[in-house]
Amino acid sequence: MTIETPRGTTPWIPTLEEVAALAGVSSSTASRVINGSPRVTEQTVARVNEAIAKIGYVPNRAGRNLARRRTQTVAMMIPERTADFFADPYFAEVIQGAAMHASSTEYSLTLLIESEQDPHKTHQFLRRGNVDGALILSHHSASSSYGELARTLPIVFGVHPPGAVGDQIHVVDVDNVAVGALGTRHLVERGRQHIATITGPLDTSAGRERMQGWRDTVLAAGLEPGGCEEGDYTPTGGAQAMGRLLDAEAPFDAVFIASAQMASGAVAVLKDRGVRIPADVAVATADNNVFSTSSSPQLTTVDLHTAEKGATMMAAVVRLIDGAQLGTEMLVPIDLIERASTAL
Amino acid sequence: MTIETPRGTTPWIPTLEEVAALAGVSSSTASRVINGSPRVTEQTVARVNEAIAKIGYVPNRAGRNLARRRTQTVAMMIPERTADFFADPYFAEVIQGAAMHASSTEYSLTLLIESEQDPHKTHQFLRRGNVDGALILSHHSASSSYGELARTLPIVFGVHPPGAVGDQIHVVDVDNVAVGALGTRHLVERGRQHIATITGPLDTSAGRERMQGWRDTVLAAGLEPGGCEEGDYTPTGGAQAMGRLLDAEAPFDAVFIASAQMASGAVAVLKDRGVRIPADVAVATADNNVFSTSSSPQLTTVDLHTAEKGATMMAAVVRLIDGAQLGTEMLVPIDLIERASTAL
DNA sequence: CTGAAAGCGCTTACAG
């Protein structure tokens, strides 16, 4: 048992003024050194930095933010159905990338849950200078109301907001048509003739576009499109869609599944029904995460570089905050990763 | 194309002073109303609230924080290996619970990635008043160095820090021995005689304790402990451990797997080898998430109430910030959820 | 119950 040090005893926290005193300069000058102003002598810089190191000074954010009229904070908007959101490794990976990039900047990433019964409250919080910018990922939150907000606050979307597309809107995403096409083309190249698909939700542009990529590619190869069933990005939804695909009369020797989570459910159904992968059915999917690497066989997939997407979103919002002009669309590259599920 | 409204034109943000002017009071009084001071007339309260609503006033955090010498911010510490961290749905769920609870308070949750090459920097950031408290989840970050930090900053752990256990340390977790025992007892009650286990990493107390719960329960039932293989909480690790279990000579008719992620890998191996679940081997695991619900059959599991754990951690750190005295150990309840993998 | 005043810890024109 150690003697209790009551936490009430506020610990000693050095201030700028103390740094300045120790370095023998004014706090104005100390501040300039800290902020990298060019108009300071090398000598002064050295003395101030010494003082900072000596007492372990760290700038107080509240003071700095108040003076700068900035918050150095970017909000990651989370829809109120947080459980669904965090359960999807895709979102977790975007957050990871964004947090990682943030840690290399002066900005910090705050998780902000939107109130669904009072969306106005959330908007007001954002609009009233409590954050410098926001990142919006989920379909639900990408509601049109953010369109106006984007006029006064730097906002970067990870999905295409459904409604208006003004030139103040900035979206970071993969080319979803290309995602569907890349996965499907690989199946074509493997000589498959009857290529089915399990799509994402068709009320989202990403869902529709990956499906379009699949269809375009199949048609371009001179083949008939195989079965097409809609899923919801969950393993269960993928399993059900695969069930419908198998129950339909049309036979197929390959399937492009629009997400790895759906693929994991679908693969389980295939195996339960005695369908061999890839001998009977080759499987290609999208997302390079635990769901594509931990099934047996491992799944060929379109790597969406999801963490990079998060980092790019963060970088973009920081540039917007700094006043840069950015294009509406920023594309994240994709890659095909070949695994056993489409082996020859 | 709409005409560009340059974002440089700073939008109009109302201040306390303006609220006060509109309500015909001083900003002191307006502030008191906002902070719920009892020493204000009902009339005044009404007038100020009207003014607030009218112009949509939201307090500026920087100003408030500077005056209060608080930050209203709690940091969720993330180890630098962010990818592994976010890939685990367990951590994502804790974060979700914490963020959810935070949104019901005045605190915001910030994701803070620790610098591994310069841990001092992270500590200094925390110690220098940039956050009011911190939440620490991962094993790596629960290094002893946080012990001292906890003396000056309210910190709540989600795992037992390996080293010292002073009375300033606060841990929110399930009873891990009970987790192992609850899952295993269910297998015993199902009449299984040869119960094996796949453990978590044995260099963590949670890994060792769940194993102990398994062993205690098996022995208490008058049975011999079955095979015991160590995993790493990943599907691949679970698959490998199951491979070793099957390759060993000892037959088993049940297995307790210490996490659902490992179970998903292990179950795939069982099925690939033609082992029927639950007919040949009953499977019980821990974590009630997509990994226990999306395999076929669905898995009986110990629900760890992981989101609740995150919420409890957040609630605890807020109480510490408010000066409360808390015990070292706070337990999150657990529950058994029966599913097909242990059906009779 | 209410207001004037000081102060929280910074930054940044403004002089020099």
Added chain:
DNA sequence: CTGAAAGCGCTTACAG
């Protein structure tokens, strides 16, 4: 290149 002064938007003793 450097410093004194004002100000960022709040809160809170201190008087009254």
